[in-house]
Amino acid sequence: MTAITEFSVAIQKRVGRKRLLKAWKFLMGTVPFLFIIGMWELNTHFGWFPPIEIPPLSDVWGAIFFLQTDCPGFVAAMQQHNECNLTNNIMSSVGRVILAGFVGIPLGIAFGILAGMNRTISGYLEPIGIFMNSVSGIAWIPLAIVWFGVGWETTLFIMLNTIFWLIFFNTMMGVRAVPKVLVQGVQTMGGSYFDTIKHVFLPGAMPSIITGMRMSLGFGWRALIAAEMIGGDSGLGFMIFVSAVEFKTEEVFLGVILISLIYLISDRYLLVPLEKWTIERWGLVWKPT
């Protein structure tokens, strides 16, 4: 055995093969990012594109501090002090996502369950659902501006409109796919109509509901950014738009990166654990090994 294979076997024994494979997978995922950052640095070095088009990485980093220059500190930032530009915009966007989620997801689930269980209700709601889903979230922005003006009402409306119909549709489909025999089982044990919802339809539709949440987070986040750009007066989308108009490209880059990061984090730390705790534990999804 050569020294290298010996070394490799020793490490595998110490760290565990599974953990190593996981680490390897993570490293593979970072390769494209590293490539982009490398090209970016090279551009800065050789000046292929001027800084006004692609600013140096250090400028983007510096933009964080520039935007927060007059912010008195962490506590002030949390209290949304006027001068804390960056954190205010982040909190504004994230806050809207959370608010829209808290309203739109339960509403979508409630209507989706009713429509999934009841042919009459779905007869009323299904066509308009298809109609609303086909007109993509952002197509409503101009009309929303006419109705609500520029500001948080418009952005919230766009988010809600996107989230509600996605959750509604996915929940309805999920409820319809629940095997009838599971419902009958609960009924023959004395379960009421409400019991069948709570014990069968809601958990049974969970895989579909989680898919709906995934889609909502993706489409909703994008719709929000677009809505903030055109019809908002705060938020990351608004910040990007204003910075671009003022040719502060490094702030635009910073905004885009933050948007992606926030999305990534909320997927990893909200939806993935939710999946683990529900449908994976129940064996309702295929688990890659």
Place this chain on the structure above:
Amino acid sequence: MSGEAKLIIQDLCHHYPDEYTGESVHALEGINLQVYENEFVAIVGPSGCGKTTLLNIVAGLLPYREGRAMVDGNEIHGPGPDRGVVFQEHAILPWRSVARNIGHGLELQRVPKEETRRRVQEYIDLVGLSGFEDRYPHELSGGMKQRVAVARTLCADPVIMLMDEPFAAVDAQTRITLQDELNRIVMATRKTILFITHSVEEAAFLGDRCIVFSRRPGQIKTEIKIDIPREERVWKDMADNPKFTEARDKILRLVRQEVTSDDEH
């Protein structure tokens, strides 16, 4: 059989409407049947003769218009906890652990937690699933899932337990084990059971009484008493039990007649 009739069915008929042809399917015709307390009644009959239809009517899952059906003296209207059903497919909930599936009936009936826990443990032990309390159904074999289904129904303590080909979906070896176990459980709990099967052997092995159905429209053709004490009903002794082989051959002949008369049409 002594004791009172727990299930009474009188002149029951059933027609399924056919949405496409406008004609109706005549599934059951003039069924008269009583199941007495602590009795195990097995129903056999050719495929499509209306056995499931009958069971669904008794379970309250299928509304009926002609005839009467009563459980414990009450006319059947919709499903209720007095009639527990073990379905052919796995009807236990994937999102509930073994223990929570078995205790589900009691939970729905708002039985206090402490008592539920005690009774769940009792039935987990009875069906031999100790140690699997916190597992989820997807972690169990087909046979174990059906044990959970049986325990779930028993635990809710119904007046009558309805079973529709509960062991049809497991392999032959497991089926024999489950039949032996069911027998033991019946001895221990003295439940009143209406059991549907297409297996003649199963009917002869488990039933105190075996009802043979005719072809569709399902009618009761004959009924056969099987007078073997429960303690003697163990598969390994069945081959040289004359009462069993006699009953089995008789039922087999009757069912065959139904199937072959089908061919002559």
